[in-house]
Amino acid sequence: EGRLVNLGCAHGHPSFVMSNSFSNQVLAQIELWTKKYEIGVHRLPKHLDEKVAALHVAQLGGKLTKLTKHQSDYLDIPIAGPYKADHYRY
Numbered sequence: 001e002g003r004l005v006n007l008g009c010a011h012g013h014p015s016f017v018m019s020n021s022f023s024n025q026v027l028a029q030i031e032l033w034t035k036k037y038e039i040g041v042h043r044l045p046k047h048l049d050e051k052v053a054a055l056h057v058a059q060l061g062g063k064l065t066k067l068t069k070h071q072s073d074y075l076d077i078p079i080a081g082p083y084k085a086d087h088y089r090y
Contacts (some may be wrong), residue, residue: 016059023052046082 027048031037054064072079
């Protein structure tokens with residue numbers, strides 16, 4: 001039927017994408033367990049999604065830098081983040 005061929009021979013699920021997804025899932029499980037959320041549907045906190053991105057950015061050849069005070073003031077975001085707008089959905 002082709003499903004396993006896609007997983008094994010194509011780019012249906014690249015390992016980099018899977019690593020990001022699994023990392024988000026693990027951090028979400030730790031967050032749910034340690035913070036004792038009420039039963040329901042919750043979004044992954046932005047700081048956790050950004051942590052996963054920061055851990056993976058080097059694999060893309062990128063290098064993260066810290067915002068300066070001037071940049072932080074101009075963008076109106078904290079130096080430590082989170083950096084995504086409130087309307088951003090994952």
